[in-house]
Amino acid sequence: MTPMVQAQGVRKSFGKLEVLKGIxxxxxxxxxxxxxxxxxxxxxxxxxxxxxxxxxxxGRLSVDxxxxxxxxxxxxxxxxxxxxxxxxxxxxxxxxxxxxLFPHMTAVGNVMEAPxxxxxxxxxxxxxxxxxxLDRVGLGDKCDSYPTQLSGGxxxxxxxxxxxxxxxxxxxxxxxxxxxDPELVGEVLDVMRDLxxxxxTMIVVTHEMGFAREVGDALVFMDEGVVVEAGTPRDVIANPxxxxxxxxxxxxx
Amino acid sequence: xxxxGPVSASPGASAPGDGSDGEAIVAIPVRHRGxxxxxxxxxxxxxxxxxxxxxxxxLNWDVVRQxxxxxxxxxxVVNTIKLTIIAMIMGAVxxxxxxxxxxxxxxxxxxxxxxxxxxxxxTPVLVQLIFWFNLPTVLRSISVGIPFGPSWFARxxxxxxxxxxxxxxGLGLNEAAYMAEIARAGILSVDEGQVEAxxxxxxxxxxxxxxIVLPQAMRVIIPPTxxxxxxxxxxxxxxxxxxxxxxxxxxxxxxxxxxxxxxLLIVASLWYLFLTSILTFGQYYLxxxxxxxxLRELPPTPLQKLRMMALRNPGGAxxxx
Numbered sequence: 001m002t003p004m005v006q007a008q009g010v011r012k013s014f015g016k017l018e019v020l021k022g023i024x025x026x027x028x029x030x031x032x033x034x035x036x037x038x039x040x041x042x043x044x045x046x047x048x049x050x051x052x053x054x055x056x057x058x059g060r061l062s063v064d065x066x067x068x069x070x071x072x073x074x075x076x077x078x079x080x081x082x083x084x085x086x087x088x089x090x091x092x093x094x095x096x097x098x099x100x101l102f103p104h105m106t107a108v109g110n111v112m113e114a115p116x117x118x119x120x121x122x123x124x125x126x127x128x129x130x131x132x133x134l135d136r137v138g139l140g141d142k143c144d145s146y147p148t149q150l151s152g153g154x155x156x157x158x159x160x161x162x163x164x165x166x167x168x169x170x171x172x173x174x175x176x177x178x179x180x181d182p183e184l185v186g187e188v189l190d191v192m193r194d195l196x197x198x199x200x201t202m203i204v205v206t207h208e209m210g211f212a213r214e215v216g217d218a219l220v221f222m223d224e225g226v227v228v229e230a231g232t233p234r235d236v237i238a239n240p241x242x243x244x245x246x247x248x249x250x251x252x253x
Numbered sequence: 254x255x256x257x258g259p260v261s262a263s264p265g266a267s268a269p270g271d272g273s274d275g276e277a278i279v280a281i282p283v284r285h286r287g288x289x290x291x292x293x294x295x296x297x298x299x300x301x302x303x304x305x306x307x308x309x310x311x312l313n314w315d316v317v318r319q320x321x322x323x324x325x326x327x328x329x330v331v332n333t334i335k336l337t338i339i340a341m342i343m344g345a346v347x348x349x350x351x352x353x354x355x356x357x358x359x360x361x362x363x364x365x366x367x368x369x370x371x372x373x374x375x376t377p378v379l380v381q382l383i384f385w386f387n388l389p390t391v392l393r394s395i396s397v398g399i400p401f402g403p404s405w406f407a408r409x410x411x412x413x414x415x416x417x418x419x420x421x422x423g424l425g426l427n428e429a430a431y432m433a434e435i436a437r438a439g440i441l442s443v444d445e446g447q448v449e450a451x452x453x454x455x456x457x458x459x460x461x462x463x464x465i466v467l468p469q470a471m472r473v474i475i476p477p478t479x480x481x482x483x484x485x486x487x488x489x490x491x492x493x494x495x496x497x498x499x500x501x502x503x504x505x506x507x508x509x510x511x512x513x514x515x516x517l518l519i520v521a522s523l524w525y526l527f528l529t530s531i532l533t534f535g536q537y538y539l540x541x542x543x544x545x546x547x548l549r550e551l552p553p554t555p556l557q558k559l560r561m562m563a564l565r566n567p568g569g570a571x572x573x574x
Contacts, residue, residue, distance in 0.1 A: 051453055053449060053452065053453065082457060082458065083457065086452075086455045086456065086457050087455070089452065089453060089454070089455040090454070090455035092453075093453075094450075094453040096446060096449070096450060096453075098446055100444075100446040100447060100449060100450035101450075102447065102450070102451075102465055102469075103469065103547055104468045104469055104543075104545065104547070113454070113464065114454035114455060114456065117456060117460055117464060118454060118455045118456055118460070146545065148547065148548070162454070163453075163454070166454060166455065
């Protein structure tokens with residue numbers, strides 16, 4: 001079975017600062033893959049490399065067997081055109097720490113925008129699907145609200161519905177609950193839990209150890225641009241082998 | 254200072270309780286004597302001014318009345334509106350293009366935009382206007398074709414550049430330089446996460462710009478653009494210098510014949526004031542439209558405000574000391 005995401009020696013620098021120093025990992029289809037680590041460890045950058053929001057400098061990164069951002073012909077790599085990059089991104093949903101909802105559109109408008117503009121689907125079909133999705137994340141009654149009229153947890157749930165509207169095969173979550181008030185974290189995690197149980201492949205950068213332990217199939221601890229420790233969430237959280245993992249977990253648990 | 258209750262009321266107000274049971278505060282307000290004096294002085298000066306306006310026969314109000322709706326003035330008004338609209342549309346469209354060019358990663362594209370803005374902001378608009386009007390004297394022919402090669406279309410510039418075209422070019426190209434900076438500020442004001450979210454959904458850069466960034470940038474772009482439009486309405490009067498017949502030109506034509514300078518300037522000013530008032534009103538509604546989503550609740554329109562005041566204060570009674 002081809003892995004959903006495969007990274008081999010992935011490196012990324014911003015100027016002189018090397019943020020990813022050779023990442024190797026594999027994400028199996030239908031898995032919930034959790035990335036943890038201190039801030040600045042490169043986990044968000046790695047996530048953004050997967051849908052080519054950041055360009056990889058070295059190594060190979062592929063999604064569903066296809067290279068990210070490049071096309072290989074013989075032993076030569078060709079950069080993908082903007083249009084081709086956009087094409088690939090349609091299959092990968094992303095949820096951001098700060099939601100990034102479009103503030104000038106209503107909740108249902110946010111969900112409908114990409115399927116209509118990018119995939120060229122008909123408004124009627126998309127609207128029906130968008131309403132269903134909003135209902136599924138528990139916001140059936142908030143379709144016509146603007147983002148500013150929603151709480152953080154509600155906004156993040158709209159953001160998840162917006163990503164799902166493109167019917168992606170992979171979902172990326174970049175610290176989806178970090179900007180939320182503590183009492184709102186649960187409602188977002190519930191939606192993610194549902195999604196996981198339906199078999200969506202998910203890569204989740206998170207500080208929610210409870211969620212990782214309960215829902216995660218695999219967990220990776222990253223620090224200073226390298227993978228320090230990997231395994232099943234129960235194992236890594238209960239018996240961290242590496243010293244850096246131990247000290248990080250002792251701070252967050 | 255500290256008294257028994259949490260609320261202190263001056264003695265003399267109707268028997269205040271100790272305030273602990275949430276009783277409404279009845280207190281004598283602070284008197285602002287300075288304000289009353291200032292208001293009185295201003296009222297006297299204003300009355301003097303109005304008295305002069307009404308009684309001084311040298312102002313010739315009957316001449317104002319005679320010309321206010323005369324056909325040459327009305328033609329001038331129409332031409333002024335026409336110029337303002339053409340110049341602002343040229344300025345806005347070209348300005349947005351220039352703003353996007355300036356933000357381009359291609360150094361030649363952004364450099365050209367920078368140079369354009371540098372040049373057109375750096376020279377007086379009146380100079381540009383006269384320049385365009387006089388261009389036919391130095392250009393022998395205008396042609397369209399392959400660069401340095403054969404041409405498919407050639408015309409004498411004297412036929413192409415009329416006074417109207419010269420004024421539109423002068424005002425529109427100059428306005429574009431200012432609008433470019435306004436649009437750039439607007440685009441930069443939109444959070445980077447918006448473009449990221451749009452890209453992550455598979456939108457192209459053009460789609461993200463048109464659907465996501467520009468609509469949000471409008472909130473920042475509209476107020477200074479309204480300002481520019483009002484300013485443009487009056488800048489069109491520079492067309493007098495190339496003898497294009499807009500509002501001020503029409504007034505000038507008349508007073509150079511009749512020597513009624515002040516009354517005709519009043520006629521022109523009344524029209525300018527009327528037009529700017531309409532623009533101010535329109536700007537308010539445009540801002541309201543683009544504020545949707547940015548504010549939890551839209552501010553009331555002037556009409557709604559009036560209605561609310563009428564409801565809160567039936568009979569329009571004003572409470573005072």
